[in-house]
Amino acid sequence: MRLNLKIWRQPDGKTKGKIVDYKLDGVDGDMSFLEMLDVLNEELINKGEEPVAFDHDCREGICGSCSLQINGEPHGPDRLVTTCQLHMRMFNDGDTITIEPFRATAFPVIKDLVVDRSAFDRIQQAGGYISVNTSGNTQDANNIPVRKEDADDSFYAATCIGCGACVAACKNASAMLFTSAKVSQFALLPQGQIEATERVMNMVRQMDLEGFGNCTNTGACEIECPKGISLENIARMNREYLKSSTKG
Numbered sequence: 578m579r580l581n582l583k584i585w586r587q588p589d590g591k592t593k594g595k596i597v598d599y600k601l602d603g604v605d606g607d608m609s610f611l612e613m614l615d616v617l618n619e620e621l622i623n624k625g626e627e628p629v630a631f632d633h634d635c636r637e638g639i640c641g642s643c644s645l646q647i648n649g650e651p652h653g654p655d656r657l658v659t660t661c662q663l664h665m666r667m668f669n670d671g672d673t674i675t676i677e678p679f680r681a682t683a684f685p686v687i688k689d690l691v692v693d694r695s696a697f698d699r700i701q702q703a704g705g706y707i708s709v710n711t712s713g714n715t716q717d718a719n720n721i722p723v724r725k726e727d728a729d730d731s732f733y734a735a736t737c738i739g740c741g742a743c744v745a746a747c748k749n750a751s752a753m754l755f756t757s758a759k760v761s762q763f764a765l766l767p768q769g770q771i772e773a774t775e776r777v778m779n780m781v782r783q784m785d786l787e788g789f790g791n792c793t794n795t796g797a798c799e800i801e802c803p804k805g806i807s808l809e810n811i812a813r814m815n816r817e818y819l820k821s822s823t824k825g
């Protein structure tokens with residue numbers, strides 16, 4: 578395949594960025610999207626030009642590092658896959674592909690396609706943990722009964738990889754899907770009850786402090802989420818928030 582690539586180039590967070598055109602030949606349908614960018618970067622390096630900076634780590638859909646806005650969609654046109662798992666067979670010979678960083682005030686650009694998603698880390702730090710007694714008399718987790726439905730819902734919420742596609746997809750740049758997944762994975766389990774009241778308040782407060790917008794029930798986040806995190810988690814977080822607020 579021969580592709581026309583329109584790629585966002587920005588040397589750093591302080592300098593204005595712009596879209597730059599590149600032509601790339603010999604792209605195979607079995608390449609992943611990131612492998613296609615590797616080929617482009619090899620060409621750029623051989624020509625003595627600056628390679629395109631983009632985030633990646635596991636390349637297996639696990640770590641949540643890869644984060645590209647491809648033709649206006651976070652993680653591109655396929656469903657339930659991250660950019661590293663997106664294959665070039667989703668595109669056709671002669672296609673023009675626009676590649677931009679995830680856009681949100683709370684995700685400032687570091688360079689080219691790399692954005693700073695440490696706002697998510699700070700939301701996690703505000704409450705995404707449980708207290709466990711590790712003094713030697715810890716109760717085995719398997720001795721604590723948990724309803725199968727709750728265990729399943731908690732597990733599904735825990736599959737959120739913190740990629741930020743939900744924020745990039747949302748017209749309000751809301752982080753409610755991410756935050757609600759992190760609240761839900763503990764709210765559904767007995768082990769998560771110790772900090773339940775403060776957790777939801779602290780995580781939502783941090784989410785607001787970071788400058789993410791609010792949820793207006795559009796649902797774009799759920800559609801673009803590579804892990805299929807459900808909007809039900811947002812409803813659960815709102816219930817948890819209400820419960821906590823009435824406790825004072």
Ligand code: SF4
Pocket residue numbers: 736737738739740741742743744754755758798801802803804805806
């Ligand atoms: S909810 Fe989905 S889109 Fe949002 S950070 Fe988690 S995995 Fe990524």
Ligand code: FES
Pocket residue numbers: 632633634635636637638639640641642643659660661662
């Ligand atoms: S590089 Fe880890 S999820 Fe894509």
